[in-house]
Amino acid sequence: MKKLRNTRLIISTGFFLSVVALGVVGPWVYPVDPFSPSGKRTQPPSWEHPLGTDAHGRDVLAQLMHGIRTSLWIGVIAASIATPIGVLVGGISGYKRGVLDELLMASTNIVLAFPPILLLLLVTVFVPVRTRMVVALLIGLTSWPLLARAVRSQVMSLKERQFTFLARMAGLGDIKIVLVELLPNMMSYVFSSFVWLMSGAMLAEAGLSMIGMGVTADVSLGTMLFWAQMIDAVRRGLFWWFIPPGGILTIMSASLLLLATALDELFNPKLRGR
Amino acid sequence: MMALAGSLWVGVAQPLPPRHETWVIHDLYSPPAGFNPLMVPGVAYWGTYIMYPTLFLGNVYYGPKLEEVLLPYLASGFRWVDSLTLEVTLRPEARWWDGVPITAHDVKFSWELGKRHPTYWNTAFWDFLEEVRVIDDKVVQFVTTPPKAVYFELLRMLTTALVLPRHRWEPLEAKYGANLTVDFKDDDPAQIVGGGPYKLERWDLDYALYVRVDDWWGKDIFGLPRPKYLLHRTFKTAAARNLAFERGEVDAICSVIEVWELQARGLPIRSYYDEPPYFLPSFGWGLFINFARPPLNDPILRRAIAYALPAEEIGRSLPVPHAPAHPTMIIDVYAWAKALIDEKVVADYGWRYDPEKAKQLLDAAGIVDRDGDGVREMPDGTRLGPWTVTCWTGFADGMLATDLIAHHLRKIGIDVVAEFYDFVVWDGKVIRGEFDMTFRWIFGITFGYPWNVFRAFLDPRVTGPVGTPYPVGNWHRYMNWAVVPILDAIPKEPDPEKVKAYYSLLQLYQLRDVVVVPLLYGVIGHVFSEQYWVGWPTSTRPDGWMHSIVTGTWPGALPQLFGLVPAGEDFMTSPYDTHMKRWIVPVSAFWDALAKAPKAG
């Protein structure tokens, strides 16, 4: 069983790292400017343009590599913002309970109840210039609630466990219990949540960009899809243009999610099959 | 309940009109809000232009030479009583669909509706008009005053203002009052009384179907158009519309698409020219540099910017290539417009792409890079930048052009980056004068071209303080009051030589102060399919009545419709060729008559 789990871990990590490599090492091996038109429009894949060109004659492969960077960057930053917020809100809520819990959870639920894309739209459309940082920030600030809810229930269950009880009996203070007893027990969970949030953030970025509300002056996987849709690539059969960005996005996002679940199952034996 | 379900089940399957008898066009806007022509344009449905007549039909792209012409529609003729009174005679045959004759009273009533209802866009010509006077049932006079006389606007009024039946609209106005333009949608086809060759049959969210009026009053004068049905379809996206067009479900679209790609696939699709540039130029694009943001108002800096931009290269890099625009903003493709260009002024003050010259200009003016950061400074030390050149996201061609502009300006030592906003934000900033540089449209040809362009971009009266929105033009805040008397004189001046001299002065200001940097001509989207209908205006059709079927300029497109015959027939037998085109008169007739008219006391 252990071996199997490791295969999943290895496969998902492998997929993820190869996409990362494409984004990080790619532009170095394939130094084509993703922004400058080559003069040949909507060319199917060829030796000169391995993934063809778009309607403005820009190289799709070069855009893809650049887009992977943008998406990864946004994913990491957004997850780095959302994770601490989620852990903090969930942790306090779960440990303190009472009115504070009620309030925190109420606000969490408000954010949670609303379609994330609509929430993002409502906020994003009103930011005049959307750099990568702005988009990452917005996604980070809106994607923590699910984590908060999960952390809360984790904390609640950990709190009921024997060791917490014993610690309290031993006269340890709240903060100390949280820091010394609870947090270490949750580190693995927090880490896999980070991975999972990153995967979600990249999808969220794409969703925004795909309808023209994402990064305004940069190439991301989402903006590639946006242009493909604008210029009607589906109907015109320019599959080399719109298939790769979505495919890469799916691979990145799914491998991260698989990684997160594999990690979860590794650290959280209760989920393992008997 | 059962009855309701039953009626739904039975009562709905209406037959569609036969495709070969139907002329199908599109419109990209949202579902029709109604058919009340008094509603805001762009919202008021274009069908109102086919159902209600205008006094004249106008065209600025007539025949192979692309001339300005008039076609008397409801009017049979005009004469200048004096230089301030235009008399129009109505056709004796003209009558509404219900048989009531169309009279001068209808004209007067329709015009005066515009006085009472401020959104009555098409006829709100009261800034140029003093009075509409009924002489008798078929003779009407338009009276203006010396300060109000803007003859271009009168000409536009004759060709775009719709005449409505007084006997229907007077009671309606009494009923709805001030809400006539808002609450009254006029969306019941059976109630509409018009006087045009087609009437509304039925409509839904995604289409409006019009049927030919077979006993139309104009049938002996203009002939009856061949398409029995007009179908106007609404598409939610350009993609869906293009698809329908390729499949032959739509006969014409008014946007710019890659015609040659479709032709390569064997589709019977054509545009105005059969070879590059495929489309007629109009409505252009330029770089607007804000005078309100020093040192961007520095004439030498502006000149250097103009020299640094390769308009031709930018135009070529777009999916549908655009031609570089003439620096005067006058479209030099049309002979009559080109005749207005003052070559001497252009030689003295004009520019063309020459980055070395741009650098020399800056160097000579002491605008050099002193601190070695690659960016020049003004003599007083002000750094050239960081600035932005903006455009709106979603406008792919514009974004590409904007990127190239920034790129080329950086090459001569100006710190500029391209920045893209959503349309609302971008537009809001531009009309408030809150931008450094922006890539935006330059107006195209209408009656009064190029006066309308100079009026929009040189006139300090159309703009105002930074921070307040001025949507009309002069977003760059060019405050040269010397242009005002010239702009005011042109539309009142009957002597063509004097007009030409005035235009020379305007060109001098435009070029000397680099008011706008015109970059690209836009193109008139005119793409059609010959699968069902032939006889479309092209560069080769004799006496073609080229008119884009863009919503806002619709009434003038009617003759285009008369020029069509079913595929396989000879289009020279169309009602346009057999009946209609004999009525066409050059616009110069209007001006000549005006020049000869006695001066009003």
Place this chain on the structure above:
Amino acid sequence: MYLNVLRYLARRVVFALAAFLFFIVAIFTLPRLIPGNPVDVLVSRLVMQAQANPELIHAVHRKFMEEFGVGLPLWKQFTRFVAQLLRGDLGTSISMYPRKVSEILALFLPWTVALLIPAILVSWAVGNFLGVLIAWRRGTVLDRVITPILLTINRIPFYWFAMVMLFIFAVYLRFFPIGDTYRWGLSPGLNWNFVVNYLHHYALPFLTLVVISTGGWAIGMRSMTIYELGSDYILFADLLGLPQRRLLAYAFRSACLPQVTELGLNFGLMLGGSLLLELVFNYRGMGSITFQALSTLDYPLIQGIFIVLAAAVIAVNLVVDIVYGLVDPRIKVT
């Protein structure tokens, strides 16, 4: 005991109302924070199209500014807005002037509901069934192969998947029409022509939505069931020697409850997804008008759309909470 239930319900209702109020304020404020306003946009578009003379344009600009109160101070606009809202009036759209916002919503909302609700129910049922199946077979090849696939499907961007489906089944194989809601010219109604045509257009967006959301439900159900299967009472029953099928049925029953709550949460998620999807499929619905409203900054329409959507999401969650409260025995005792 009933007091507890009542208190729980009261708390839920108060929460729902508070959430709704929060949204109304947000929806009012956010669009007005950016430079530019809808009247400018409308007029700029007119200028671009019609090139009318400056005096007229200024007159129209002034008229609209007055009519929509766009130039007024924010608090005045807000009181106007609230007063209107209390009368049940959502105002007049600016980008589709002079249509009423309520009229526009009535034209578009039903089509989104027709797509969304069946898709949610079908994907919920199919997903949960799949989830239990996999949980039952956990650790086997089936689980090891299907679970990652489901996880992957769950991560496919809605919008892109829609493009791919459209490309394969409509553009390439030509099984389905390329977008649209029904063939133009048909009048919606309960007649054979229309229904068949509508379903033909409906199939692809519906399937796309179902396929993508099934993955999430299955994964959720799988872990829930496995969790329940590992719980003490099932272990006890297992020791008692009850048949596996019975155990599974017990586990399923308890796992279903949280899945119902998830339904509330997922409603919002799927609503967002379906809006994007509608854009790709050119399906008449809230997606296209939301996009239009945002891109023209049509304050009244944005408010109308978001108020309706927020109300729907909050109401669904409230109903789910209430049902949950009535069904879940634990709430009665706490």
